[in-house]
Amino acid sequence: MNPIDLPVGEDDLQAYLDGRLGAERVEAVERYLVDHPAIAADLERDRRLLAELRDRLGPKAAEPIPARLRISSIRAGVRRRRLLHLRSVAAVCAWLALGGLGGWMANGILGAPNAEPVRTARMADDAIAAYRTFVVEVVHPVEVRADEGAHLVGWLSKRLRTPITVPDLTRLGYRLMGGRLLPGRSGPAAMLMYDDDAGTRLTLYVKTDETEETSFQFVEEDGVSAFLWRDRGLGYVVTAATAREALMPVARLVYDELERPPEPKPANQL
Known part of the structure; x- marks a missing residue:
């Protein structure tokens, strides 16, 4: 069968979005998008999200993986x-x-x-395993609840021996439920859990001893998606049982919140 006549699949759409689709398939994909306006709209939304993400990450986004x-x-x-x-x-x-x-x-x-790919795989595996374990809990999904925010931040920061920031995800409809301390291979790790009005839960996994900085990476295991990266000595994994395109804006907002400089204290607290 001529490659032009093959059905348009997810690989074709992703390659078209990334600008790496062969010339012989571009016309077929564009005809497909004309016949499927909803998919075309989703693809255009992903294109905008990717462009915004590249702009925000600056030099890191320009680096090839x-x-x-x-x-x-x-x-x-x-x-x-x-x-x-x-x-x-x-x-x-x-x-x-x-x-x-x-x-x-x-x-x-x-x-x-080479230990580097193994370390990255371990971080993703540990975060997804923690998500699967605690996201189904009804009574004890977290150790310290969000209404004890100051205690939660202080406790996790002390145990990880580094300041921990709790991202605000309310603009995407997610509220902080709380967090817990987890055992790690090279020291303790922290997990923050969020949910929305529909009961959808997601987690932010944070661990130390991650010296090399990396750009965003995506992992999917049996319906659970995760974006992970390493920055300034910490490793981060955002995990949820959702599609890649739905989790991408959450990961982007988490990154922005972590990069935001701390608000200055009032003069009477200096």
Whole structure:
């Protein structure tokens, strides 16, 4: 079948939105959008959101995502780490059986993999696991409720040993429910939970020991979407059981709120 005659799919629409669709498919996609005005409107909305996001992020948005931070590379890193673990076990057994020869083999097999994709995958996995665990709770979704805001911020900031900012998402219809402290692989992590009038919940996961800054990345696992990035020593993950395009403005607002300088204190509090 001629590529021009193939049905228009999600990959075509995304490539068209990103400006990387082959010339032989552009005409087919544009005909499809004329016949489907609702999808065309959604695509135009996504185009505006992406343009605003690039403008707000400035130099970071202009940087290409490194190959090692693509989702395929992250998953490959996880698979590679598991394979290396199995090889490590085999190497130890060989060392015990063959003595010096086994030790030489283990030295070649036990080389450490590139840790960066694994760290990124772990942060996303931890945030999504925390979301799945606590978002379904009815009585105890959070440890400290939003009406104890000063205590919540002070407690989480003290435990993470860095000032924690609570983004205001009311302009998108989300209210802060509260937050909780979570165990992390390299230290404690914090999770803030929000909901809207429809009962939809989303979480902001924050962890320390993230020295390298990264641009936005997107992960989807079994209907749960997450935007993640690292900035100034902290890692952030915004998670919800919603579509990518619905979560994007929330992640953008969270980033803007975190970047906003703190309001100056009144003179009588200086």
